[in-house]
Amino acid sequence: MEISAFLLPKDQVSYITSSITMLEALEQLEHHYYSAIPIINEEGKYVGTLSEGDLLWKFKNTAGLNFENMREVTVSEIQQHVHNESVEIHAQMEDMLTLxxxxxxxxxxxxxxxxxxxxxxxxIIEYYTRNITD
Structure with missing residues (x-):
């Protein structure tokens, strides 16, 4: 089976760009009830994943940062603490399952x-649950 069978296409996925503000990113996470969201750059390349924890660490470690001035911080300025690796569309199933x-x-x-x-x-779990045979 090819990994493309499991793909939720970009037009059905919420993601953010690295140029939006910290406030906009927070609003996207809140709106979709996500704890993490993919980040793409202006060329459409995947550059990382922003998590709620990343936002909290930025707040904790930036003196003077508050809800008022979150509009001055872009996503590209926020350190990502968890690295969600990507997989190429033609990768092996084992590579995708490992991630x-x-x-x-x-x-x-x-x-x-x-x-x-x-x-x-x-x-993936739902697929394998439906297709398990004893």
């Missing part, structure tokens, strides 16, 4: 690093 064991979702990219979508761990 999914440690990540809630696996970002999928093409051979140039362009973000294509995600594979959710939940969908």
């Amino acid at each position: 999914a064991a440690d990540q809630n979702f696996v970002p999928v990219v093409d051979d140039k690093g362009i973000f294509l979508g995600i594979i959710r761990r939940k969908d």
